[in-house]
Amino acid sequence: MKLIGLAGWSGAGKTTLLAKLIPCLARRGIGVSTLKHAHHRFDVDTPGKDSWVHREAGARQVLVSSGHRWALMTELRGAPEPELRELLGHLSPVDLVIVEGFKRTGHPKIEVHRAANGKPWLHPEDPAIRAVAGDVRPPSGLPWAHLDDVEAIADLALAHAVPIDAW
Structure with a gap:
């Protein structure tokens, strides 16, 4: 499995880009999984459902399965948030894992930049950023593709x- 990340400030278009990039890579025959970092408390469960009741009752893990998908929810219950490397170990093998977020981790990344956000570039402070997908060229001379050119970003x-x- 190979790994690349997308890093950028909120509102830069990381998720929008991923929604276009995944099918682009799939058309090329590349199997893709994603790992998304959430900066806030999130929940994938619905209050009142059996799985929610199990978690609220104190279960550390709840695995929900159907004929269409399965999901494993793990409650940290005060334990530290797992590192990116540990989380990657939970994924089944694919050709490419795209990580959204984890911008302070040292894995190779593509910076997603939108000038209208008024936010500074990340790559001058992050040597793990190898390229830029943005609506303007980076001043650094890093490899660049326009945000609208999904094939070039792929x-x-x-x-x-x-x-x-390897990282």
Whole structure:
């Protein structure tokens, strides 16, 4: 499995880009999984459902399965948040894992930048950023693709992805 991240400030378009990038890579025959970091408390469960009742009762893990999908929810219950490397170990093998967020982790990343946000560039402070997908060229000369050119961004992702155990 190879790994590449997308890093950028909120509102830069990371999720929008991923929604276009995944099918683009799939058309090329590349199997993709994603790992998303949430900066706030989130929940994938619904109050009142059996799985929610199990978690609220104190279960550390609840696995929900159907004929269409399965999901494993793990309650940290005061334990520290797992590191990216540990989380990657929970994924089934695919060709490429795209990480959204974890911008302070040292895995190779593509910076997603939108000038209208008025936020500073991340790459001058982060040597793990290997390329930029943005609506303006970066001042650094890093490899760049316009946010609207999903094929070129897919090329950047594949060119800069590294085996998971190589970083």
